[in-house]
Amino acid sequence: MSTEANNTEHIIDIQNLRKSFGDNCVLDGFNMYLNKGENVVIMGKSGSGKSVMIKCLIGLEEPDSGTIKIMGKDISKISTDELNELRTEIGFLFQGSALYDSMSVRENLEFPLRRHTKKFGKIKDTTQLVMEALENVGLAHAIDLMPNELSGGMKRRIALARTLILQPSIILYDEPTTVLDPITSKEIILLMMSIQKKYNTSSIIITHDVDCARVISNRMILLVDSINYAEGTFLELSTSKDPKVQAFFK
Ligand SMILES: Nc1ncnc2c1ncn2[C@@H]1O[C@H](COP(=O)(O)OP(=O)(O)O)[C@@H](O)[C@H]1O
Ligand SMILES: [Mg+2]
Numbered sequence: 447m448s449t450e451a452n453n454t455e456h457i458i459d460i461q462n463l464r465k466s467f468g469d470n471c472v473l474d475g476f477n478m479y480l481n482k483g484e485n486v487v488i489m490g491k492s493g494s495g496k497s498v499m500i501k502c503l504i505g506l507e508e509p510d511s512g513t514i515k516i517m518g519k520d521i522s523k524i525s526t527d528e529l530n531e532l533r534t535e536i537g538f539l540f541q542g543s544a545l546y547d548s549m550s551v552r553e554n555l556e557f558p559l560r561r562h563t564k565k566f567g568k569i570k571d572t573t574q575l576v577m578e579a580l581e582n583v584g585l586a587h588a589i590d591l592m593p594n595e596l597s598g599g600m601k602r603r604i605a606l607a608r609t610l611i612l613q614p615s616i617i618l619y620d621e622p623t624t625v626l627d628p629i630t631s632k633e634i635i636l637l638m639m640s641i642q643k644k645y646n647t648s649s650i651i652i653t654h655d656v657d658c659a660r661v662i663s664n665r666m667i668l669l670v671d672s673i674n675y676a677e678g679t680f681l682e683l684s685t686s687k688d689p690k691v692q693a694f695f696k
């Protein structure tokens with residue numbers, strides 16, 4: 447294994463990321479970093495390339511150029527084994543993070559454990575891990591329910607529990623509160639914050655939700671015109687005089 451992981455300040459470092467689909471240039475030199483324990487919110491118009499950026503980060507899309515380092519490792523230069531190991535450190539909660547309808551809550555949560563036996567060894571009794579993850583989202587009592595017995599908000603919380611069960615050090619949230627009503631959105635945001643506090647995770651949060659950004663962000667990045675157009679705290683950006691920045695806070 448390489449020893450490049452030493453001495454890394456930034457848990458994620460993206461430099462000069464470029465990605466086009468045909469002549470649709472989506473990212474044209476996007477830069478960002480994430481510090482340990484930090485919550486960085488990314489905002490951008492629909493279709494601006496936020497999800498493409500996240501997909502490049504986790505290897506679902508291949509960048510045209512640029513460098514992506516996760517925990518100090520350039521993901522284009524490491525072996526498949528190393529990449530898989532790195533992936534266990536990263537949890538995702540996508541908008542469409544669907545549960546498997548034919549599996550109970552318990553089985554949904556056990557599923558990722560089975561795929562990552564390397565990190566956890568052969569676990570005989572997964573119940574404790576499942577219960578701990580469910581307790582973190584306040585749904586221990588739902589362990590034997592089927593997804594069709596859950597409300598939309600509960601499903602989202604179970605999906606979050608499933609992300610947590612692998613004990614990731616980085617969590618990527620792609621529009622975690624869309625489609626939820628305002629009260630349920632708030633619950634999810636509070637959960638995200640309590641998880642971050644409890645496990646000292648580092649997160650990138652893509653959201654359109656200004657309230658979510660205000661509450662959760664340590665720093666924000668606005669993706670405009672295919673680049674990291676503006677960067678700063680919520681207060682800095684929300685009081686910016688730049689019309690392109692102001693547009694996000696109206
Ligand atoms: N696999 C793909 N093939 C072609 N175009 C894509 C693909 N994925 C995304 N795009 C295009 O890239 C642009 C950015 O998409 P996306 O990152 O999903 O936007 P958003 O900021 O809303 O998440 C859109 O124009 C989208 O149509
Ligand atoms: Mg998207």
